[in-house]
Amino acid sequence: MKLLKTIGIGSAVAAMALLAATGASFAQTRIAVVAKDIGNGFFVAAGKGAEEAAKELGDVEIIFTGPTEPTAEGQIEVINTLVAQQVNAIVISANDPDALVPALQKAKQRGITVVSFDSGVAAEGRDVQLDPSSIDLIGKTIVKLAADNLPDGKGKIAFLSGTATATNQNAWLAAAKEHYAEFPGVEVVSTVYGDDLFDKSYREAQGLIASFPDLAAISAPTSVGIVAAAQAVTDAGLIGKINVTGLGLPSEMAAHVKSGASKSFAIWNPIDLGYSATMIAYHLLKGEAKAEPGAEIAIGRVGKIVLDDNRSAAMSDPFTYDASNIDQFSSIF
C-alpha cells in the first residue's frame, strides 16, 4: 500500500503542477480557433493568422485547439469544453456541416459567437461563414495567372481540369469564361480532364503539348493536375516555353517553382483566412457588426466582406505563390 500511496500522491502532485503550468489566464476576450484536426499544417497556419489578428486587436487571447482525428464527434467534445470555459467566440472549420449544428446551437444559446471558415457549418449552426474565395474570384484567377506570364500578354493557353463532372472545377471554368474578355491576348485552345489522377493528368498534359506546338501556358485548377502538368512540361524539356499555373499546394509545387516550370500559382492563404475569421468573430461579439444579410464587416488588412443571404461571404482573390514566397509556405501546407 505504501508504494501505491507514494505513486498515487507523487503522480497527483506532478499532474497538478503540469496542469497549473498550462492553466490559461482569463478576463480578456477569448476566441477559440477549432481546427479539423490538430497537426494539420493548413490549420496551424490559420492559427498563426488568428494570433496575428489578436495582436492587432490587443485584448484578445487565442485558444487554438481541435480533435486528434478529423471527426465530427471529436469536434463536438472540443466544442463542449469550450462552452464550459465560456469563451467569447468559436471560430471553426467543420468536419461535418450538419452534425456540429446541435452542439454549436447550444454554444450560441450561451452567448458565444460562432464563425465558420473554410469548411462551413449549416446556416442554423453559426453566425457567419467565411469562404476563402468565391467561384467568380477563382475563375478570374485561373485565367489571370496564365495571362500574367504570357509574352506581351498574348498566347495560347489550355485548361487541365479534374473530372468532367466535378462541381467545383466546372463552376470555376464557367466563371473563367466570363472573364475572357478582360484578357484579349489570351486564346483558350482546349480544356482536357485528368480526373484528378496523376498518370491520366500527365498523359493529358502530354497530349496538349503535342497537339498545340505553340502552347504558352497550361492552367490546372486542381492540385493533382498542376503537379502532373509541371512534370510533363519538365520531362518534355519545355521549361520556359510553357508556363504551368493554376491551383496547387505550395509543398507540392515548391520544386516546380524553383525549376521554373511554374512561374506562379494560387491557392487560398490559410494565414489570411485565420486572420479574417478571427477579425469577423471579434467585430460580431463586440457588437461592431451584425450577422445579417447585407451587413458589411471590416477584416483589417485583408479589406472587408459583405454577407450574402446565407450570412456567408468570400474573403478575397486566391493568394498567389511564386519564387519570392514559396519557401515560406511550402513548409506549412
Next chain:
Amino acid sequence: MSSLTDAPESPVTHRKIPDRLDNPLRSALLSWETLLLLVAVVIFIVNSFASPYFLNAWSLSDLTFNFTEKALIALAMALLIIAGEIDLSVASIIALASTLMGLAVQSGADTPTLVAIGIGTGLACGAFNGVLVTGLKLPSIVVTIGTMSLFRGLSFIILGDGVFKGYPKDFGFFGQGYVFWVISFELALFLVAAVIYWFVLHRTNFGRRIFAIGNNETAARFSGVRVAQVKFVLFCLTGLMSGIAAVLLTSRLGSTRPAIAQGWELEAITMVVLGGVSILGGAGSIIGVVIAAFIMGLVTFGLGLLNVPGIVMSIFIGLLLIVVIALPIVYRMARK
C-alpha cells in the same frame, strides 16, 4: 494405516478453519475497483484545481456526453471479453444502424419507428456476428474485423459522400434531452443499464456461466454450460447496445454520415480493459468498467478545459492504461 493411528493427539480440534482464505476488507481495499476509484477522485480533484470552469453542474453534465454512448457498448463488451470473445464491429454497427434510420426518415418514419429500426439493426448485426462465431466456429476477432468493414461498407454504399438529416424534432430528446435538471437522458440510461448489467453478471446463473466459459471453456462445456448459446446471446447484447448507442448518437448529431463513430470500438475496449476486465477472459467487474468510463470522461474533458491538444489526451489515456495495468503487477513484485 498404522502410522495414522499412531499419530499423537490430533491437533485438528484446536486449529481454526477460516471461512475464506482472503481477508474481505483487505481484498476490497486492494481491489482494482478501489484503485480506479482513487484514480478517478485524484483526477477529479486535479481538474477542480486546474480549471475554474470544471466545478459547475452544467460542465459536469456536458462531460458525461463524452463517454455515455461508448460506455453503454462497453457494458456489453465487458461480458463478451470476460467470456473470451471480442467484437470489433460495434462502431460499424452504429454506422449501419444510423444510416438505416436516416433512410427511414427520408420515407417519413416517426420517432418510435426510428428507435425500433436503430435498435433492431443493432440486434440483427449482433446476431449475425453471433451466428458466424458460434455456428461456423470462427474466431470472433476475425469475424468482427470482417463485419467491421462490411457494416460500414454498406452504409458507405447507401450514403456515399451524402448526408441524411431532417430527423423529427422529438427524436432529438434521446441525445440532447434531460430527464431531471442536469441529468441527461443518456446518463440516466447508462446508469440504469449499468445496474442491470451488474445484476446479470454478478448475481445470476447466466453471469456465472460467462465467467466459467472465460476461465475454461472445455470445463464449462463438461459442466453442462451451453457455451454456444451463451456466446450467441452475448453477441446479440453487444449488437443491441450498439444499436442503442446509434440511436443516442444520431439524435445528438441530428444527422448521419457513414464516417459516424469512427474508431469507437477501440475506445469501448479501452474502457473495458481499464476497468479491470482481463483481456484473456475469465475476470472482471461491471463496477470497474463504470468507473473506467467516468475516468475517461474526466480525463478528456479536464484536459479539454485546459485546451490541451487532442494528441496529448491520447497519450495520457494510453499512459493511464499502462499505469493502471502495471501498478498491481509492480506492487506484487515489490512485495516479494
